[in-house]
Amino acid sequence: MPANLTPEFLAARQRLNQASSDEERMEALQEMLATIPKHKGTEKMQADLKRRLAKLKERAEQRRRSGKSGGPSYHVEPEGAAQIALVGPPNSGKSSLVAALTNAKTEVAPYPMSTFRPIPGMMPYEDVQVQLVDLPPITAEYTEGWVFGAARTADAVALCWDLADERSPQAVELVVEMLAERHVSLGGGPSRHVDWRTVERRTLLVGMRLDLSLDGLARAQEWAGGRFPVVGVSVETGEGLEDCKRRLFEIADVVRVYSKKPGQGADMEQPYTLRTGATVLDVVEHVHREFLDRLRFVRLWGSSKFDGQHAPMDHAVQDGDIVEIHLA
Numbered sequence: 001m002p003a004n005l006t007p008e009f010l011a012a013r014q015r016l017n018q019a020s021s022d023e024e025r026m027e028a029l030q031e032m033l034a035t036i037p038k039h040k041g042t043e044k045m046q047a048d049l050k051r052r053l054a055k056l057k058e059r060a061e062q063r064r065r066s067g068k069s070g071g072p073s074y075h076v077e078p079e080g081a082a083q084i085a086l087v088g089p090p091n092s093g094k095s096s097l098v099a100a101l102t103n104a105k106t107e108v109a110p111y112p113m114s115t116f117r118p119i120p121g122m123m124p125y126e127d128v129q130v131q132l133v134d135l136p137p138i139t140a141e142y143t144e145g146w147v148f149g150a151a152r153t154a155d156a157v158a159l160c161w162d163l164a165d166e167r168s169p170q171a172v173e174l175v176v177e178m179l180a181e182r183h184v185s186l187g188g189g190p191s192r193h194v195d196w197r198t199v200e201r202r203t204l205l206v207g208m209r210l211d212l213s214l215d216g217l218a219r220a221q222e223w224a225g226g227r228f229p230v231v232g233v234s235v236e237t238g239e240g241l242e243d244c245k246r247r248l249f250e251i252a253d254v255v256r257v258y259s260k261k262p263g264q265g266a267d268m269e270q271p272y273t274l275r276t277g278a279t280v281l282d283v284v285e286h287v288h289r290e291f292l293d294r295l296r297f298v299r300l301w302g303s304s305k306f307d308g309q310h311a312p313m314d315h316a317v318q319d320g321d322i323v324e325i326h327l328a
């Protein structure tokens with residue numbers, strides 16, 4: 001029977017027994033290994049502790065690789081015209097941006113890892129609302145799988161970059177790489193499915209802390225090199241915020257279509273919102289599913305040459321178009 005177990009060892013053993021997560025178990029086991037009296041009588045016990053610790057570490061590593069955490073998982077129900085996920089390294093300003101552009105009460109803090117669950121907020125833009133989702137940071141050490149999932153299911157991504165931090169290129173590159181490993185590829189083109197598991201997400205690089213940096217924006221632009229559009233903002237002075245809103249609306253790839261009843265003016269208050277590429281037929285279905293059965297023709301104003309002519313059903317509508325649906 002091993003003798004001379006220290007109070008520190010016994011306290012750590014108690015913590016191990018009461019631990020509710022693998023992190024706590026690993027911490028307790030490490031403490032037990034450090035404080036166990038090292039003599040012949042405890043050799044078997046030492047080996048046993050090491051084995052248990054190795055097993056837990058392996059499990060954590062597997063979870064990290066597969067992007068599954070076994071921990072909590074969150075899903076944000078989409079609302080408004082589109083959903084944009086905020087990703088980036090710790091302390092890069094994600095929460096500050098969401099707080100500045102939406103009504104969300106999200107925690108802004110001068111230390112990293114302050115956000116640990118998704119916080120949605122609605123950003124008003126002209127006559128529509130775009131949902132921004134504040135997320136925890138993406139780091140090599142510890143990021144729960146659902147964070148990558150949130151970027152995958154969003155319509156577009158805002159990638160936050162601290163203009164005042166010289167380590168931003170490496171930190172942001174890591175974020176891009178970790179997402180790519182999980183088959184979420186960030187790019188400047190329209191969001192799309194690439195194959196059965198890979199998605200591309202249209203991305204805006206948002207340089208934060210413009211007020212604290214003179215040449216940071218040029219460096220961010222150089223790094224982005226045409227991969228992503230770049231916008232610089234300061235939540236302190238408000239500089240760039242309006243531009244940022246517009247650019248976020250642009251990456252959301254939303255088209256607004258207004259409806260008009262025959263013989264009346266168009267309802268310019270409440271647009272229908274669809275994805276870029278939506279056709280006249282998509283609009284009809286969006287307005288009312290049952291209209292499809294009774295549809296005769298659609299008159300269109302706006303899109304390139306259209307000025308009230310009958311529009312082909314496969315014509316792609318454009319932002320600001322007005323439709324007049326004629327039913328049988």
Ligand SMILES: Nc1nc2c(ncn2[C@@H]2O[C@H](COP(=O)(O)OP(=O)(O)OP(=O)(O)O)[C@@H](O)[C@H]2O)c(=O)[nH]1
Nearest residue numbers: 091092093094095096109110113114115209234235
């Ligand atoms: N001066 C200045 N400070 C900013 C700006 N944007 C963010 N900050 C500060 O940067 C710090 C971090 O901001 P957060 O918004 O909490 O960063 P985060 O990316 O959400 O951090 P995590 O959730 O921990 O990943 C806070 O102290 C902010 O006040 C900015 O434009 N100018």
Ligand SMILES: [Mg+2]
Nearest residue numbers: 094095114115
């Ligand atoms: Mg945050």
